[in-house]
Structures are given as C-alpha cells and as structure tokens.
Amino acid sequence: MNPAVEIPSPRRRAPASAKSEQRVRDILRVGREVFSERGYERATTTEIAQRLDISEATVFTYFRGKRELCTRVIGDWYDEIIATIEAGLPRERDIRTQLQFFVQTHLRLFLTQGTGLCALVLSEGRSKGQEELGDALAPLQRRYTAPLMDLLARGQASGEIRRDVPLRLLRTMVLGPMEHLLWEAVLQQRPADVDETVRGLLAVLYPALQAPHAELAALRRFRVDVEAAMHRADGG
Amino acid sequence: MNPAVEIPSPRRRAPASAKSEQRVRDILRVGREVFSERGYERATTTEIAQRLDISEATVFTYFRGKRELCTRVIGDWYDEIIATIEAGLPRERDIRTQLQFFVQTHLRLFLTQGTGLCALVLSEGRSKGQEELGDALAPLQRRYTAPLMDLLARGQASGEIRRDVPLRLLRTMVLGPMEHLLWEAVLQQRPADVDETVRGLLAVLYPALQAPHAELAALRRFRVDVEAAMHRADGG
C-alpha cells in the first residue's frame, strides 16, 4: 500500500442498453460534425449537447471526456475507411486497378464527408501536447496504410512494381499527392471531381511506381490485346 | 510584403520608430515559435510575452490581438519562403536541377521550423468562423506555388516535362510527397537526412514528370482514351 498513490473514485459505467447505444451513436455523429467543423480546441461539449438538445452532463455520462469522445470520433472514422477498403479491394485484379480503387475510395470518403476530420487528424494528431491522441492514432494509422503497403509489396513480388526503391518511398509517392489534393480541397472549399482527378493522378503516378521498362512492355501488350479484341469483335 | 496583412493596425498608437520596429520583429519571431510549436489555440499570449520577457500588454500595443498576430506570422512565413525560392532558383540550369533546388529548399525550410506552421495554416485556414484568415491565405497560397508552376510550364515548353497531363496535377505530384515526408518526419521525431531524401524522391519523381518517348506517349494516350471510353460506356 503506497500512501502516495491516490485511489481515484470510480467513474460511472456507461450503460449498454439499446437506448443508450443509440445515444452513443447520436453523440458520436454530432461529435463528428462539430469536431470536423471546428477542430479539437474550438469544438465545445456545450455545442455538441445543444445540437442534440440534451444536457451537457449527458455527454459525460457516455464519454469520459472531450478527449475520449474525439478519439472515438476519429477512431470510428478510420474504422469506416479501413473497412471500406478491405471489403472492396479487388485483389484478383492487377495492381494498377487495385491502386486505383485504393486512391479513389480514399479520396471519395475524404472529400464527401471527411475534409474536416481529415484536417482534424492532420493538425491535431501531430501538434505538441497531443501525444495521447497521437498515440491512440498510431495503430489506426498503421492499419490504415497496411492495405497499401501490402498492395505495393505484392506488386513488387509480381514484378509490376519496381524493386529498386524502398517501399516507404513508394508509399510516400502514393499518399503524398493524395493528401495534397485533400489539402487543396480543404483550403479552397472546392469539392473537385473525384473520378477525373483520380484518373489523372494514376496516369502520372503509376508510371513512377512501375518497373523501369515494364510500362512500355505493358502498354504494348495492352495495345495488342485491344487490337485482338477488336478483331474478334469485328470478325466473330 | 503580403498585401493581406501589411497594415500594422495598432489600436491606439502607430509606432514607427526603429525601436518599435524591432519590437514588432521580436514579437513576430517569438510568435512564430510559439504558434508553430503549439498551434493557434494552444499558443498563449502569456507564453509569447514571457519568452521575450515583456509584459503581455505590450503584445497588444503592437498587435490588435492574438488573431492578427497569427495572421502576420503566417504571412511573413509565406513571404520568406517565396523570397528564398524566387531568389535562389537557378533558372539557367535544366529543369531537373531547378526542381531539385525547389524541393531541397522547401524541405530544408520546412524541416527547420516550418512543420508546425504548416499544420497551423492547415488548421486555421479551415474551421467555421475563420473565413477571414482563409481568405487572407488564398493569394499567398497562389504566390507560393507560382514558382513551381512556372518551372513546370517552362519544362513543358522545352519538352523536358510531359504535356499530356494538366499542370495542376504535376504540381500535386511534386508538393504532395514533399508534404508527406514532412509529416512523417514530424510524427517520428526523426530529423531525416534532407539531401539523401531529396535524391531518393527526385529519382522516383522526375521520371514520372518527364516527357516519355514518342511511342510511350502515344501508347499512354491510347490507354487513357480507351479507359475514358469505357467509363463513358459504363457510367454515361
């Protein structure tokens, strides 16, 4: 028994019934709105409560505090993204197609509902004095980039992706431009044409990732294939 | 001098002596430190004043308030970057060399002191009720990317940079990975070897920007056209 250790008085347990689960969802939903609109510091528990027309105390019945709520908001959002990617990634297709899916899905999710959250993560996750949040984010960040790393690794194994450059750098080449596009979108409040952007991005990006001469070979094969297909269509 | 922030706008007095100007510079310098270390909300006028060993009230003698000080800090920072790039860019050398200078200079400036300011801009330019700042930022953002856009355009003109992709996208391919590298560096507290990093980045990046050989270019265009046609057929 160390006398210097203060035993904290136990917190109220958050209920777990159907009704309360709804409450949790409501608070998370509105919390996501407010945090993404205002950022962590400018978001207030008061505003979250007001938008739901509930007492501020109720928010604290379901979440230990502002910080935990924010962590949950971000965590849930990551989970959604990760789930969407993992569920939809067309693993049987070629690497380029998978990459395109990856990029497109991300941009769509971010641009349609997530610019605020994106900024939240980007700015709150890194500034000094936010290590708790940063720490909570680290594993999510890993799970979040895992599919991409895996994709690139498989590409290297199959020879579709160049092997003369560390994976880390390739990842940077993919995520970097994506983030930059988001940043532009955030600053300009302009929600851009995702599909068009993705096509353009891939056109520049993929050659950089390909094995040095593979592109030429692939395009030639492609041309031959298309030609053959046309012949089949014409003649058959 | 950035037009959006150049009015000193003191509330009661307009100091113009040499001593006053030194004060303004001091406050801007320390303000930059503090804002970049802590972000806007977590930065306090108290801390800024204490680091200068002056009274908090003095800060308010020279700046209308925290917000204005922050705007000036950001504006000055942009000005510096722009000036450094514009002054040093070796316009007589080939495009790759110029690009390398651009990338290297940026990474150096950012890694030295700019990651915090970068996040500051990101988080402040956005959230609700901060439109003023966002508006003040837009022209800076434009001037800031101008040298790069110019560089890429000259590259296209000279045939060193591919012409089959919009400039905007090429810019994204340059700035995106740079920013991502910075973000990684900050999160991992690993002060990265700038020169080494720049070399690696350019090795992957430049080929993607280069004008491809004729056959390659034609094949690429072909592929893009087919894809677009497919999309039209699919989506309508």
Add this chain to the structure above:
Amino acid sequence: MNPAVEIPSPRRRAPASAKSEQRVRDILRVGREVFSERGYERATTTEIAQRLDISEATVFTYFRGKRELCTRVIGDWYDEIIATIEAGLPRERDIRTQLQFFVQTHLRLFLTQGTGLCALVLSEGRSKGQEELGDALAPLQRRYTAPLMDLLARGQASGEIRRDVPLRLLRTMVLGPMEHLLWEAVLQQRPADVDETVRGLLAVLYPALQAPHAELAALRRFRVDVEAAMHRADGG
C-alpha cells in the same frame, strides 16, 4: 527529446509589487477564514473572491489553484505558531515552566482563531487522496513538534524528565491531551478558559513525565524554598 513529454504552457508569474503583496495577504486572510469555516472541500474559490469583492480570476492570478492557496493558508498558520513558540519559549527557566508555556501558547493560538484550521489540518491532512497536502505538511509538522521534542530531551538530560520511557511516548502524552481538548472545543463550540485548563492539565500531565521520584524531591525543595523566601520577606 521525448515526444511523450508534454511541455506545459507556462503559467503567469505572480506579481511582486507592494500592491500585489497586499492582495496576496488579503486573499490569504480571507482564505484562512473560509477554509477554516468550511473545510477544504466545502470552501469555494467563489466565496473567497466574493468576500473580497474581487473576481474569481484574480484569486488565480495570485495562487496556482485552490490546493496551493490552502497549503499556503495552513503553512502560514503553522509558521505563526512556530514563530510564537520559538520566540517566547523561556529556555532559562525550568522544564515545567517551559512546558507550560508550550501548552498554553498552543491552546491559546488554536482556541482563539484556529479551531477551524485545526480541524482542517487534522481532517484534510490525513484522508486518502490528499497526499500532496499531507506531504506539504510533513516538514511543518516536524518543525512544529521540534521545540517540544527538544524540550523533553533537555528535561531528560537534566534529570527533570524520566528516562525510562521513549521520547515518542512522552510527546504523545503532551500533544494527545492538547488535541483532545481542541477537539472538544471544536465539537462543542465552547471556547473554554484557557489558563484554567492549562493549569489543570499540567498538574496531571507533569507528574507523569517526571522522573519517578523526582516529583517528591522537587516539591520538597520547593516547599523549603518558599519557606525560606517567606522568612526572608518577614525578617529582611
């Protein structure tokens, strides 16, 4: 540089001018009132501010928080007691006289203004979760009992106090009844006749402390001395 260490934003320094010292004194004075009337938990910074007709924020300009204010209040009070004892203790007189001074001074100080503070220290200094306050008190507690321990030790050296019992127990025999008297006074809100009480207490207490047969010897000597004095008065 450990990224997990959060650098706290620096606190405002408490001013040190004559005016501000007066403020500190005022707040300590009223803080002493309120803490002693209500105990730590029920005392509020709001009430302290209201009684002084100042803003609550002002209290926090001069003290880091409620806890620090309370610690200062208690510390100052101890200091007063210690100073009074140390200054007034008649070291040239016999042990009994010194002990009487010690007991009397304490009871007077406690009963006239300190019952609330006494209860504050007794109850707040020991309950779980108050270790910070308890720790701050420990050295005071030592300084506070030091004169008594010294007194008893000198008594043992001179043969006036029995040596067959550990000092600790003797100290308990002195402080215990004193505290009990205070406790009674606190609970009954009855401020008791200090002088009368002290005389009675000493009459019972001192014999218990004396060397087993010393009392008899001392009283005999006393009687002889008084008689001699009377003779001198009559005859001389």
Add this chain to the structure above:
Amino acid sequence: MNPAVEIPSPRRRAPASAKSEQRVRDILRVGREVFSERGYERATTTEIAQRLDISEATVFTYFRGKRELCTRVIGDWYDEIIATIEAGLPRERDIRTQLQFFVQTHLRLFLTQGTGLCALVLSEGRSKGQEELGDALAPLQRRYTAPLMDLLARGQASGEIRRDVPLRLLRTMVLGPMEHLLWEAVLQQRPADVDETVRGLLAVLYPALQAPHAELAALRRFRVDVEAAMHRADGG
C-alpha cells in the same frame, strides 16, 4: 439505536421486509467503508452503489440522501463502540484493569476501521451549515464517553484515582493520547502493535491518574495554591 437517527425516513416507500433490511445493512456497511476511506465530500454515491453492484438509485430508495446515509453510518458506529465497551468492561476487576480494557478495546476498534470515521466525525461535526449533524452527534458523544467517566468516578470513589483534579481533565488525559496515537498510526501507515502500545501508554498514564501518597498530595496542593496566588497577584 441512536434516537437522533433511528427514523428510517424513506422518501416514498418504507421497506420493512427481511430483504429490505438486508439492503439497508449492506448499504450502511459499504457506506461506512467509503465514507471512512474518503471523507464525506470525497465519498460518492456512485462508489457506494458500485461496490454493492447495485444502481445508484437504489441507495436513494433506502436513504433520503447522502447526508442521511452518512448520519446513519456515524450513528451506527458510535452504537457499536458503546455496546462493545459496555458489554465487555470487567467491572469486578480493579480500575487499572478496566482502564486497560477500555484503552485496548478502543485502539483496536479504531485501528481496525475507525480512523477514517474518526476524521469523518471531526470534519462533518463542524463546519458552517452542518449544525444538524453536530447536534445529532452531541448525545452520541456523551454516551460514548460515559463508560470512561463512570470508570474514573468509581476509581475516585474507591481511592484508586486521585480526587484533586476534575473528572473532565482526567478523561482528556486518557482519550487524548489515544487519539494522538491513532493519528500517528494513520499518518505513518504503520499498523502499530496494539498490545505493546497499550502497555507503554498505561505505564505512563496510570501513575498520573493514581491517588498520590499523602505527603505528595499535600505538597502538590500547596504548589498549586502558591501558583494560583501568584497568578492572582500578577494578572487578576
């Protein structure tokens, strides 16, 4: 049963079944634990409910509120002590033996679970706006010290205890050191050897309470008279 707290006073229902009584006992038992560990203010109904694994609301079904529960807890505790002493006191033995029983029983009861409750009484019986509790405590306090007073009175009657000092003071000499020992034990987290402590305490204490020999008594009275006369001459 303590008259001041015997009314169960449920707000809406008056449960009287065996099951209900068990609930009341459970809550009182755990309430005692929590109040004694944390003190009144820092104890929470949440913690009491959680330790019993019942709903907070249930506590309020059986007690009007926190305050009433606390009053009952204290009352029951007093009742227990009083009952234990009254039942076990060996009235047929000599006074010293009875006193030893009294002291030993108290220390044991206190050290087992009572130090917190002791402080609880001390802090709750006092501060402003708590007069109700203080009033409820007074009769308990009286019943609680009654056996000791009786003991000492019988000692005086039989000549075993000195008669030259008011009973009240003798009581103080007994209870005071006991309480002080408890306090030390709590502060030092050292669970003291009760039997050893009691022996030591009695060895110093009892002689002080004993009727002195005739000469000694006369001399003591003489000394006190002289002192009183001096005081009259000096002050009054």
Add this chain to the structure above:
DNA sequence: CATGAATGAGACTTCATTCAT
C-alpha cells in the same frame, strides 16, 4: 511606451438527485 493588475466569458467536468418504467 510599457506594464501591473484585474477581469468577463466561458470551458470542462462532477455528482447528488429525480422519475418513468
């Protein structure tokens, strides 16, 4: 010009208590 001093406004958080079910 510089600042010591003060503060209004508001943030997060806790907890005893109520009430419908």
Add this chain to the structure above:
DNA sequence: AATGAATGAAGTCTCATTCAT
C-alpha cells in the same frame, strides 16, 4: 423493488483583453 437514464447546479480553472498609471 430496482434501475436506466438524464440533468441542474455548481465548481475549478484559463486566457485574451482592457485600462489606469
């Protein structure tokens, strides 16, 4: 009888900003 759920009221503390000197 028991409780899930909600909340009013209150408390501590922070900070940009003002103003007289």
